[in-house]
Amino acid sequence: MNSISANLNLMIKACEKASKVLIxxxxxxxxxxxxxxxxxxxxxxSDLKAEKIIIEExxxxxxxxxxISEENGVKKNKDKRNxxxxxxxxxxxxxLHGIPHFATSIALKHxxxxxxxxxxxxxxxxxxxxxxxxxxxxxxxxxxxSKKNNMRExxxxxxxxxxxxxEFSYRKSGSAALDMAYIACGxxxxxxxxxxxxxxxxxxxxxxxxxxxxxxxxxxNDYKDLKIIASTPDINEKLMEKISNF
Numbered sequence: 182m183n184s185i186s187a188n189l190n191l192m193i194k195a196c197e198k199a200s201k202v203l204i205x206x207x208x209x210x211x212x213x214x215x216x217x218x219x220x221x222x223x224x225x226x227s228d229l230k231a232e233k234i235i236i237e238e239x240x241x242x243x244x245x246x247x248x249i250s251e252e253n254g255v256k257k258n259k260d261k262r263n264x265x266x267x268x269x270x271x272x273x274x275x276x277l278h279g280i281p282h283f284a285t286s287i288a289l290k291h292x293x294x295x296x297x298x299x300x301x302x303x304x305x306x307x308x309x310x311x312x313x314x315x316x317x318x319x320x321x322x323x324x325x326x327s328k329k330n331n332m333r334e335x336x337x338x339x340x341x342x343x344x345x346x347x348e349f350s351y352r353k354s355g356s357a358a359l360d361m362a363y364i365a366c367g368x369x370x371x372x373x374x375x376x377x378x379x380x381x382x383x384x385x386x387x388x389x390x391x392x393x394x395x396x397x398x399x400x401x402n403d404y405k406d407l408k409i410i411a412s413t414p415d416i417n418e419k420l421m422e423k424i425s426n427f
Contacts, residue, residue: 183321188243189312192287192299195238199231199269199285200303203276206230207304210279227276228252231269235287239265249290249404251380264290266404268380271300272356281305286358288383293401298384300362309362309388317365317392326394327367330415335370337412337420338363340377349423357409361385364411365392371412371420379404385411 185193206227232252239246245260250267265287270276272283281304289297300309309324311317317324329335337351338360352369354360357377363369365388379401389396389411397410412420 183316183318183323185310185315186297186312188289189297189299189310191239191242192289192297193308193310195235196285196287196299196301196308198238199234200301202230202234203227203270203283203285204303207276207279207281210276228270228273231285232267235267235269235285236265239267239287246289249379251378255404262292266290266295266380266383268358271358271381272354275355280355282354282359283356284358284362286380286384288387290379290383290401295383295387295401298387300358300384300388302359302362307362309365309384311365311384311388311391313387313391315391317388319362319366324366324392326364326389326392326413327370328415329370329413332416332419332423335416336368337371337373338369339372340374347423357381358385361409361411362388364394364413365389370416371410373410373420373424375406375408377407377409379407382407382409 229252232250245258247258247261247264248256249264268286270283271286276283284300284302287299288295296313298311309319332349339351340357360372361382364372386396395414395417
């Protein structure tokens with residue numbers, strides 16, 4: 182493994198421990214699809230269990246860091262300059278329906294900047310991670326954004342409703358975190374979405390940036406209603422023009 186910080190190592194271990202619960206629970210989803218009660222409550226419990234494990238593991242190493250998480254919201258501790266940003270299951274609807282496309286996302290925010298990020302897809306065993314000024318990686322292999330500059334050859338991602346016709350190819354995968362990770366490794370060429378929470382995209386922000394991509398300016402102290410436009414530098418102006426009113 183390339184040289185990583187103690188904080189990123191802590192994030193990886195927390196994520197790997199939580200993923201064991203998610204893999205086990207995901208294996209039970211198919212059985213629950215045909216039950217009267219359905220899998221909704223089960224998935225909520227999986228979310229909570231994974232988040233609890235992650236917070237416990239991170240707190241062992243950095244007990245004073247603050248926390249922002251999907252299930253528990255904002256918890257300000259002694260160290261308010263450093264904040265863990267956690268989404269135990271990004272792609273909950275996919276998880277709920279037994280679709281193997283979801284991820285755990287953990288980021289470290291220092292003041293108003295993301296300095297470390299990790300996105301782990303436990304089903305495909307793909308771990309994306311990045312640290313400030315240290316590059317972006319997929320399973321220990323350096324990754325970069327794509328070099329395409331023709332919009333017709335590009336593939337973009339979004340998560341929500343598209344109000345008007347857009348003249349390029351895009352997909353809705355159901356996981357903002359993986360959409361951002363896929364830009365970082367060249368699978369997608371861009372991503373655009375409104376009304377996101379910080380935990381949806383925090384890790385993805387640094388992944389895209391460290392892989393050579395660009396992102397619109399964001400105030401990371403506003404953790405709700407974020408608007409994200411992320412892409413490769415070669416296509417950014419063309420994408421911005423196409424979605425100027427989205």
